[in-house]
Amino acid sequence: MSAVEYLRVSDLHAFxxxxxxxxxxxxxxxxxxxxxxxxxxxxxxxxxxxAIMGLTGRRTGxxxxxxxxxxxxxxxxxxxLGVGYCPEERGIYSSLSCEENLLMxxxxxxxxxxxxxxxxxxxxxxxxxxxxGTRMSGGEQQMLAMARILRTGAKLLLLDEISEGLAPVIxxxxxxxxxxxxxxxxxxxxxxxxxxxxxxxxxxxxxxxHGQVAMEIAQHELDSKREYLHEFLGx
Amino acid sequence: MIELFGVPLxxxxxxxxxxxxxxxxxxxxxxxxxxxxxxxxxINFAHGALYMAGAFLAWMGxxxxxxxxxWALILVPLALCVVGVIIERAFLxxxxxxxxxxxxxxxxxxxxxxxxxxxxxxxxSGQPYPIPEELSGALNLGFxxxxxxxxxxxxxxxxxxxxxxxTIEKTRLGSYLRAATENPKxxxxxGINVPLMxxxxxxxxVALAGLAGVLAAPALQVNPLMGSNLIIAVFAVxxxxxxxxxxxxxxxxxxxxxIEGITKVFYPEISSTVVFIIMAxxxxxxxxxxxGREK
Numbered sequence: 001m002s003a004v005e006y007l008r009v010s011d012l013h014a015f016x017x018x019x020x021x022x023x024x025x026x027x028x029x030x031x032x033x034x035x036x037x038x039x040x041x042x043x044x045x046x047x048x049x050x051a052i053m054g055l056t057g058r059r060t061g062x063x064x065x066x067x068x069x070x071x072x073x074x075x076x077x078x079x080x081l082g083v084g085y086c087p088e089e090r091g092i093y094s095s096l097s098c099e100e101n102l103l104m105x106x107x108x109x110x111x112x113x114x115x116x117x118x119x120x121x122x123x124x125x126x127x128x129x130x131x132x133g134t135r136m137s138g139g140e141q142q143m144l145a146m147a148r149i150l151r152t153g154a155k156l157l158l159l160d161e162i163s164e165g166l167a168p169v170i171x172x173x174x175x176x177x178x179x180x181x182x183x184x185x186x187x188x189x190x191x192x193x194x195x196x197x198x199x200x201x202x203x204x205x206x207x208x209x210h211g212q213v214a215m216e217i218a219q220h221e222l223d224s225k226r227e228y229l230h231e232f233l234g235x
Numbered sequence: 236m237i238e239l240f241g242v243p244l245x246x247x248x249x250x251x252x253x254x255x256x257x258x259x260x261x262x263x264x265x266x267x268x269x270x271x272x273x274x275x276x277x278i279n280f281a282h283g284a285l286y287m288a289g290a291f292l293a294w295m296g297x298x299x300x301x302x303x304x305x306w307a308l309i310l311v312p313l314a315l316c317v318v319g320v321i322i323e324r325a326f327l328x329x330x331x332x333x334x335x336x337x338x339x340x341x342x343x344x345x346x347x348x349x350x351x352x353x354x355x356x357x358x359x360s361g362q363p364y365p366i367p368e369e370l371s372g373a374l375n376l377g378f379x380x381x382x383x384x385x386x387x388x389x390x391x392x393x394x395x396x397x398x399x400x401x402t403i404e405k406t407r408l409g410s411y412l413r414a415a416t417e418n419p420k421x422x423x424x425x426g427i428n429v430p431l432m433x434x435x436x437x438x439x440x441v442a443l444a445g446l447a448g449v450l451a452a453p454a455l456q457v458n459p460l461m462g463s464n465l466i467i468a469v470f471a472v473x474x475x476x477x478x479x480x481x482x483x484x485x486x487x488x489x490x491x492x493x494i495e496g497i498t499k500v501f502y503p504e505i506s507s508t509v510v511f512i513i514m515a516x517x518x519x520x521x522x523x524x525x526x527g528r529e530k
Contacts, residue, residue, distance in 0.1 A: 053424045079426035091421040095413045104410050105425035152426070 003030035005064070006156055007052070012061035013018070014051040023211040024061070029156070034178065034188040036198040038233060039208035044189040046088055049158045052189075053085050054078050059153045065156065066192045067103060082109040082148030088160040088191075092141045094134035101133045102148045109153030110146045118147050121177065140168040148176065156187045171197055195233055207232060242500050248379040250496040256385050258492015259392035263486035264469040265446040265476060266399055267440035273416040277327055277338035283443050284346035287459060289448020291314055291353055291373070294364050304367040308474060311449045312442035319441030319501040323434045331433075336419020346462070353459040361456025363367025368486055370453075388450050395446065396485045403481055412436070443514045471514045487525060 007029040014022040021168070022044050029035045032175045037045040049059065050056050052063055054075040063070045070078050079085070084105075092102055102118065102125065119126040122143045128136055142162055149157060159178075171194070180200050181188065192198035198205070199222060207215040214232075217225050291411060292311045296302030302310065322345065323484045330337045366384045373380040403409040415429045416420040423429040455461060469488075476487030491510050498506040505512070517525060 017448075055420055055424060074428075074430075075420070075423040076426050076428045080426055085424050087421060087424075090420055094412050094416050095417050096410055100410050103407070104414050104422075106411075106427060108426045149425075 003033075005029075006031045006033075006066055007189065008049070008062070008064040009052065010062045010064075012048070012051060012059065012063060014047055014056040016047075017057055021211055022051060022058070023146035025051075025208075025211065026213055027206050029187055029189050030181070031187055032202055033203045034182050035188060036190040036192055036194060036205045038192065038205055039207050040233070041193070044211035045208050046160055047211070049085070049087075049189070049191055050080070053083070053159060056153065064189070067128055079154075080108050082153065082155045083158065084152060084154030084156070085158045086145045086149055086160060086162060088164070088212075090141050090145040090165060092133040092136070092144055093096060094132060094205045096133050097129070098131050098133055098136060098144060099129040102129075102143055102151065103146050105152045107153050109155055112153035113150045114149065121180070122147050122181075123148075129203070139166050142166060142170070146151045146174075148188050150181070155185075156189070157181070158189050158191075160191045162190075163192065163194045175201060195229065215227075244377040245502055247497075249311065250500045251493055252379075252381060252389075252496070254277075254496020254499070255480065255489065256388050256492070257287060257495060258489040259491050260370065260447050260471045261469055262396050262485045262486075262488030263274055263392050263443055263464065265281030265472045265488050266396055267443040268469065268473050269476075269478070269481055269484040270403070270443075271398070271440040271472075272439055274433050275323075275338070276331060277342065278335055280309060280339055280342040281322070281345040281349065281435075281478065282444050283464075283469070284349040285318070285462070286444040286448040286451070286465065287353065287462030288318075288349055289321060289445030289458075290364075290452040290455075290457045290461060291362075291448075292445070293449040293452045294362050296362065298362075304449075307449050307452075308446065310376075312446045314331075315445030316438040316442040319438040320434055322441075323437040325348075327437065328430075330340040337461070340434060346466075350459055350463065359458065359460060361458040364452040364457050364460050366453040384453060384516075391450060394446070395443070399443070400481055400485060466499060468510050471510045473524075475510075475514050475517045475524055477502065477524025480524065480526040483526025504515060 001225070005028055008166055009025050009058060012022050012025040013020065017039045025044070025048055027035070027037075036049060039045050047056060049197050054070070054073060061071065065078065065081050065083060068081055069079065093104070093178060096104060102115070118214055124140050125144055125147055128140055133144070134141070146159070146162060162174055166174070178188065190198055205217045207217065208212045215228070217229075264286060268279055271277060289311050292314060293304070296307050296310065297304070318502055326341055326345075327338065330341060350491055370384045370387050373382045374386065393443040411422070411427050411432065415427065415432055434477050451461070472488050472491055473484060474492065478481035491513065494513070495506055495509055498509045
């Protein structure tokens with residue numbers, strides 16, 4: 001099976017006001033692939049995600065999503081191409097209940113998971129469905145932030161630091177969920193600080209530094225590059 | 236005659252009813268302000284002027300084009316919705332990233348312009364607007380006479396307030412609105428056209444003010460200053476209820492109207508100040524308002 005490009009970012013520059021954050025990012029995610037962006041804090045990984053969603057200030061360069069040029073699109077148009085975004089701060093709405101949070105994002109594609117399937121995958125959310133969104137534990141909020149983009153029919157998932165600050169048991173559960181999502185054919189871009197979490201899941205990894213890609217590493221090269229990563233990421 | 240606290244019951248009930256009518260206007264107006272503030276982050280000082288414009292449009296419709304009260308109830312809010320959309324596109328959309336003060340100053344300026352235009356054309360003496368035939372007369376409730384039009388204003392505004400509350404709190408569209416109020420950027424990143432929702436929210440808030448204006452036209456005199464007379468008390472209601480709280484603005488509006496009515500019976504001298512006294516007390520005890528959430 002030859003790889004079909006789903007997301008291609010080329011020479012992407014992004015700004016917040018006067019600050020120039022991304023300095024020519026280049027990356028490709030193929031259909032059905034799970035790709036991880038590694039790097040230190042402040043390297044520009046979260047900004048890359050936000051720039052893909054159109055949430056930064058000025059952007060230049062090119063972002064192709066499923067064959068569509070999105071560099072000048074409004075965020076809601078980008079989402080409607082079938083992109084699901086799980087932000088670093090999770091973005092659970094406090095004015096909505098758990099289930100309302102789950103049902104809020106509108107459909108952006110066909111074949112999203114049903115509410116029953118989602119509750120089967122995240123049983124905790126079923127128990128907390130009537131709780132106010134921000135009254136839930138960190139782990140539950142993270143599950144909710146992931147779950148609500150699975151219902152919409154999005155094919156490309158942008159997951160930002162989903163393992164951050166969570167108990168090891170929950171991180172393990174998240175890893176199982178990502179594997180299940182890969183099997184279902186989702187295309188995933190994963191920003192991670194936690195190398196041990198990301199390494200076994202990702203088909204390929206990009207190391208990001210100073211708003212650019214410093215190195216690309218495929219899964220089978222992991223062992224030979226371990227020394228470099230060790231030094232670079234301090235893992 | 237039955238008396239309560241030394242006051243004849245019909246007099247007390249009459250003032251209470253009048254208070255409820257005023258409260259209905261407070262509720263509809265502060266509801267619009269609350270929705271607009273939540274979505275646009277703008278304190279819409281033009282709300283009173285737009286309410287007055289609603290009453291005047293109804294009067295002009297009747298005087299120049301023989302448009303009946305019932306048609307005015309539908310057409311005037313629609314017309315004002317269009318006006319609101321134009322104001323939002325032309326002016327307000329440039330202010331969202333700035334401090335509240337800019338929105339307040341701009342809408343205050345708009346209020347002065349709108350008021351000035353009507354004053355220039357019609358002066359400050361009121362224009363009479365007849366009560367529609369179907370609603371003239373009064374009902375004898377045994378303990379008091381209730382003018383039909385007052386009853387209609389209370390019922391109509393309760394229905395409108397309930398419908399607005401229900402739409403925002405219980406429907407899918409409402410969940411978009413609440414989400415966009417809380418985190419507009421993320422909500423847009425989920426595929427919702429937030430700028431469009433913001434524009435329509437302002438249009439609908441202004442339409443609510445216009446509807447209140449049409450309801451007020453037969454009850455009060457149609458007068459270019461009627462908006463600025465009302466809006467100060469409405470802002471006090473918003474502060475007491477808690478900025479941005481939908482439920483709070485409805486309950487506070489009706490409640491304060493009634494308190495004002497009762498004050499007229501027992502201590503008329505402070506009836507026009509009582510709202511502000513309550514505001515001062517509430518600010519002292521609960522700075523975020525009775526139904527507001529502390530940030």
